[in-house]
Amino acid sequence: xxxxxxxxxxxxTHEAAHTSAEYIHHHLQNLTWGQLADGTxxxxxxxxxxxxxxxxxxxLDTFIMSLLLGAIIMFVFRxxxxxxxxxxxxxxxxxxxxxxxxxxxxxxxxxxxxxxMVAPLALTVFFWVFSxxxxxxxxxxxxxLLMKWLGVPFFKVVPSTDPNATFGMAIGVFLLVLFYxxxxxxxxxxxxxxxxxxxxxxxxPVNLLLEGVNLIAKPISLALRLFGNMYAGEMIFILIxxxxxxxxxxxxxGLTLFGSQILLSLGWAIFHILIVTLQAFIFMxxxxxxxxxxxxxxH
Amino acid sequence: MNINATLLAQxxxxxxxxxxxxxxxxxxxxxxxxxxxxxxxxxxxxxxxAKQDLELAAxxxxxxxxxAKEKAGEIVASGEKRASExxxxxxxxxxxxxxxxxxxxxxEIDQEVFxxxxxxxxxxxAIALAGAGKILGREIDAKAHNDxxxxxxxxx
Numbered sequence: 001x002x003x004x005x006x007x008x009x010x011x012x013t014h015e016a017a018h019t020s021a022e023y024i025h026h027h028l029q030n031l032t033w034g035q036l037a038d039g040t041x042x043x044x045x046x047x048x049x050x051x052x053x054x055x056x057x058x059x060l061d062t063f064i065m066s067l068l069l070g071a072i073i074m075f076v077f078r079x080x081x082x083x084x085x086x087x088x089x090x091x092x093x094x095x096x097x098x099x100x101x102x103x104x105x106x107x108x109x110x111x112x113x114x115x116x117m118v119a120p121l122a123l124t125v126f127f128w129v130f131s132x133x134x135x136x137x138x139x140x141x142x143x144x145l146l147m148k149w150l151g152v153p154f155f156k157v158v159p160s161t162d163p164n165a166t167f168g169m170a171i172g173v174f175l176l177v178l179f180y181x182x183x184x185x186x187x188x189x190x191x192x193x194x195x196x197x198x199x200x201x202x203x204x205p206v207n208l209l210l211e212g213v214n215l216i217a218k219p220i221s222l223a224l225r226l227f228g229n230m231y232a233g234e235m236i237f238i239l240i241x242x243x244x245x246x247x248x249x250x251x252x253x254g255l256t257l258f259g260s261q262i263l264l265s266l267g268w269a270i271f272h273i274l275i276v277t278l279q280a281f282i283f284m285x286x287x288x289x290x291x292x293x294x295x296x297x298x299h
Numbered sequence: 300m301n302i303n304a305t306l307l308a309q310x311x312x313x314x315x316x317x318x319x320x321x322x323x324x325x326x327x328x329x330x331x332x333x334x335x336x337x338x339x340x341x342x343x344x345x346x347x348x349a350k351q352d353l354e355l356a357a358x359x360x361x362x363x364x365x366x367a368k369e370k371a372g373e374i375v376a377s378g379e380k381r382a383s384e385x386x387x388x389x390x391x392x393x394x395x396x397x398x399x400x401x402x403x404x405x406x407e408i409d410q411e412v413f414x415x416x417x418x419x420x421x422x423x424x425a426i427a428l429a430g431a432g433k434i435l436g437r438e439i440d441a442k443a444h445n446d447x448x449x450x451x452x453x454x455x
Contacts, residue, residue, distance in 0.1 A: 032303070051301055059305040066309060070316045074324065081327035086334035100328045119329075120321035128316060164302060168309025172317075 020242055027140060027238050029154040030059040030162055031147075045153050059162055066159040069131040070124075077127075099123065103284070111288050113295035115180070121291075122284045125169065130280035132160040133230055137269055137276070140237045160230040160279075163223065170223035173287050177218065180294040189297075218290050222283065229279050233272050240264045424452045 025047060032050035033043050034057025043060070044050035050057070080096040089097055103123045111118050135158045147155040159165040181190045194211040195204050244261035428448065 030301075030305075032301070034303070053301075053303065055303050057301070057303040057305075058308060059303065062305050063308050063312075067312060070312065074316060074319050077320070077324040077328070081324045084327050084331035086331050086338055096328060097332060100325070100332065104329065117317070117321055120325035121317045123325060124313075124317045124320040128313075162305065164305035165309045167302070168306045169313050171306070172310050172313045 023242065024235075024238055026154065027144065027234075028156070030156050031061040031152060031154045033058045033060045043153065059156075059164055061155045061157065062159045062162040062165050065135065065157060066128070066132055066165055069135070069159070070128050073127045073131055077123075099127070106285065107288055110285060111292045111295075113184075113292065115291070115295065118288060118291055121176075122288050125173075125287050126280050126284040129160060129169070129226065129283045130277065132158065132165065133226075133276035133279055135159070136161075136230060136233055136237070136272060139265075140234065140241055158230060158234055160226055161234050163227045166223040166227040167219075169283075170219040173222060173290060174219035177215075177290050177294040180291060184295050185297060218286075222286055222290075226279050226283055229275055233268075233275055236268055237265065237272075240268060420452055424448055427451060 029047050029050065031043060032053060034041065034050075034053030036042050036044070036049065037052055044053060044057075076092070077096055077099075080093050084093060100123065103126060104119055107119045107122050138157055143157040144155050147153075156162060181193075185193065194215070195201075195208050197207060198210070199207055240261055243257045243264070
């Protein structure tokens with residue numbers, strides 16, 4: 001499936017030596033829009049240009065894909081919600097109801113306080129992350145190849161392999177955790193929770209260090225877990241795709257590589273279905289658990 | 300793989316999606332689910348109530364049937380009693396009537412006998428007169444011997 005693209009890359013880089021490295025780099029580069037070195041605003045055409053843009057740049061591929069996927073999900077759910085009837089549900093309504101009940105029961109299982117926002121938040125997190133992860137199952141060369149025809153230099157189709165996306169969500173969750181911690185326990189209560197345990201008031205610095213790490217670890221682990229899993233998954237797809245890229249005519253070795261690529265990408269894709277779902281579920285569950293912890297009084 | 304403003308964009312997008320989901324997706328769907336749950340619960344409760352009603356009605360109909368049977372039995376019994384009473388009454392009436400008829404008949408007979416006796420007596424007195432007249436050879440003056448005759452008649 002990816003042999004054409006690899007082939008192309010191979011042809012393009014016949015003159016340049018680092019075929020595999022460039023192929024990998026190309027696949028891992030976001031389409032970044034920002035201020036170029038000459039002062040104009042535009043799309044970066046190399047990793048160096050993208051890096052030089054600094055903070056005030058936008059990864060267009062991540063942005064567009066996540067917006068598109070989120071919008072599609074919200075559109076589907078909204079169209080069902082608009083015509084939701086309590087009578088016999090149709091096919092799509094059945095699915096959405098199953099999704100809502102699944103999320104609702106998960107939230108009920110791990111969230112003990114009352115907050116009308118948590119369940120919709122969990123639903124959004126699960127389906128948004130799931131759909132972003134699911135893009136990993138699109139053969140990795142299709143979209144970049146299509147974009148190349150359209151004159152777009154890079155296009156990473158899986159938003160959750162961009163730490164910006166995962167950190168964006170994790171920070172959103174973190175802000176909610178802070179907000180509800182302060183709201184439920186008061187500012188003093190929250191500060192007390194950070195400084196007065198586990199060693200009492202005489203161990204305040206140690207307490208603050210421990211609890212602070214504990215607190216900061218939440219969004220970081222949330223973001224890095226998803227990012228790491230999806231990034232690694234994509235990396236393996238790229239590496240598998242390289243096998244077919246090594247195609248050099250009808251030889252025993254070439255055919256073996258070609259066959260291995262097909263078998264391995266199939267196997268990895270099937271395994272990846274599990275990871276895609278699991279990571280979305282983990283992200284949702286941890287979000288709910290963190291919010292639950294924010295709502296609860298410690299002793 | 301640089302951290303850049305995409306982070307902020309994603310954060311804002313995330314917040315918007317969550318807000319949208321909460322406002323326009325979650326509430327109606329969970330509302331529909333709750334409404335259906337309530338419908339089903341109501342339906343089950345109705346069914347349960349109908350079952351109870353049915354049981355009650357069956358019990359009641361059995362009771363009514365039993366009562367009706369009892370009443371019918373009572374009616375039959377009282378009817379039989381009444382019939383025997385009527386028969387008894389008829390019997391006593393018949394007896395009384397029979398006695399009356401017999402008494403009447405007896406009285407009539409007595410009268411007849413009395414009348415016959417009277418006739419006989421008068422006839423006997425006439426015969427006796429005639430006989431005595433013949434014996435005496437002459438006519439007895441009925442008027443002169445009336446008291447004698449009456450005495451004779453009374454004797455007979």
